[in-house]
Amino acid sequence: MTPPRTPADVVVEARDVTMAYGDADVLRGVDLDIHRGEVFALLGPNGAGKTTTVEILEGFRRRSGGEVRVLGADPERGDDAWRGRIGLVLQSWRDHPRWRVAELLGHFATYYPDPRDPTELLALVGLTGQADRQVNRLSGGQRRRLDVALGIVGRPELLFLDEPTTGFDPEARHEFHLLVERLARDEGVTVLLTTHDLAEAERLADRIAMLVGGRIRACGTPAELARRAAAQAEVRWTADDGTPRRERSKDPSRLVWELHRDADGPIPGLEVRRPTLEDTYLHMVHRAADDTDGTEDAKARAA
Template identity: 60%
Template sequence: MTDAVRVRGLRKHYQGSTAVDGVDLDIAEGEIFALLGPNGAGKTTTVEILEGFRKRDAGEVRVLGEDPQRASRRWRYGIGLVLQSASDMADMTVAETVRHFARYYPDPRPADEVIDLVGLTAKAGAKVRTLSGGQRRRVDVAIGVIGRPRLLFLDEPTTGFDPEARRQFWALIRLLSEQDATTILLTTHYLDEAETLADRVGVIAAGRILAVDTPAELGGRASAEAEVSWLEDGTHRTLRTAEPTAAVRELADRLGPEIPHLAVRRPSLEDIYLDLIGSPQ
C-alpha cells in the first residue's frame, strides 16, 4: 500500500525550545489516522508542516509524493483543510459559499453534490450565520472537500458539539472515507472519536511519537490485564488478571451463577493514552 504521508526525523525548534523532536510517521493512502497528544506536544506544529504552512528545521517529509515545503500548486489542489477555527462567510448562503470556494480549483466537485454529501441540501439557501454550530462545521467540510482532495486534514472537528451532532459528523467522515477513499488525518482530544473513526492512532508528547497502532492494540491494550470486581461477604473485591474468563468461572463455582456486582473491565483507550503520556489517572 502506498503512503500518503511519510515522515523521517522531523525536527522543529522555536527560540531554543524543541517543538518536534525526531518524528517518524507513515500514513497509508485511504487511511483514517488520528494524531493524539496533550497541548504543547508538537501535534499542531507537525500537522502544519505536513500542510505546507510551516517550514521544518530538519528531516524528510513527503506528502502525496512531494515535499510540502517546495510543493507545486497542483499538489495544493490535492489537500483539503477543515481547521479548528475556520472563518465563514456569514452573510452568504450555504450554496453561495460552496460555489465561491469551488472557483479556486481546476476540477471541483459540483457544488450541489457536495452540499448533499454533507447533508445540507435543505439549508442550501440559508445564510451561514443562521446555521447551528454543527451545520457550520458541515459547511467547513464542504469547503474542505469541494476540490476533490486526496488528503483531508481535520483539526478538532467536533469541539463544542452535542453528542447527537458529534455522531452525525462521525457518520459524514466515514462516508467520505468509504466513498472516495480519501486519506484523513484527524487531530482530536476526544478519545472516543479516535476510537470510533481511526484505522490507526498515533500518540505524540514532548515532540516525539510514543506509539502508533490500531485503537484496539495501542500500547499493548489487547493483551493488557483485565480488572475483575465483585461483591463477596459484604466486601467489594478486585482482581487483575490476564485470564478474566477463568477468574469469572472460578467465582461462579464459589458464589453461584449470579455473582454479586460482577464487572469485568479492560483498559480503555483513554487509560492507555494517559499511561503513555505519563499523566496521573
C-alpha cells in the same frame, strides 16, 4: 491476504521531524507513515504538538529538522497542483462572514479543476436549508459543516481534519462520521484527523497515533492500542463482608472460576473489565510525564 504496500500507497511519510519554537522543543523526532485510503487519527493532550505536526504536513510551517513527504513532495516546496490535491478543515472558517453559504462554496469550487457540485455538497453535509444564509448567521455546528464542505469541494486525495466535530450535536457528529467513512471507503480519500474525542478516534480511525511529549508514543489500530494498555483485565467483585474488591489478571476466566469455586455459587458484583483505548491514552500520557530519558516506544513507528 493484504497485498504488499508500494511506495505509492504511502501518502504521508515523516522521519525524525523536529520543531522548536525559540528554545522550546515541541516535536522531538516524530515518525509517521499514513497509507492511501486510511483514516488516521492523531491524539495527544493540549499542547502536545498535533497542530504543529499537521501544519508541517500541510506546508504551512517550516520544520526545524527531519524529512517529510506528502503525496510525493516535500510540503515546504509544494506547488499549486500539489496543494489542489489536499483538503483542509482548519479550526474554523473566519473569512467572508457576509457571503452566503452556497455562494461561498460556489466561489471555492472555481479554484479546482474537478470540483464537487455545490448543491450536492450542501446536501452531503446537511446544509441545504442554509444555502442562502450569510456565513456569520450560521450556528457553530453549521459553520463547522461548512468548513468540512469547503475542505472537500476540490475532491482532495488527502484531507486534514483538525478537531472537526467541535461544537457538533450528537446527530451532526454521527452524520459527519458517516461522511468521513464514505469519503475513505468509497472515494479512497486519505484522512488525517486530530481530535480529543477518544470515542470518535476509535469509531473512525483505522489507526491511531498518540503524540505525547513531542514523540509518537504508540501507533496502531484501536484494538491493538487497547490491548497494549495493560495485558491484564480487571476483575471486580464484592467480598463476603460487603467490601468491593478488584484484581488485575492475565487470565480473568481462571480468576472468576476460582472465585466461583470459593464462593460455591454466584459471585456478587462480578465485573470483568478489558482495557480500553482511554486506558491506553492515559497510560501513555502519565508514562510520558514520568519519562526522564525520553525513550521512544520502539513500536511507535507505523507499520
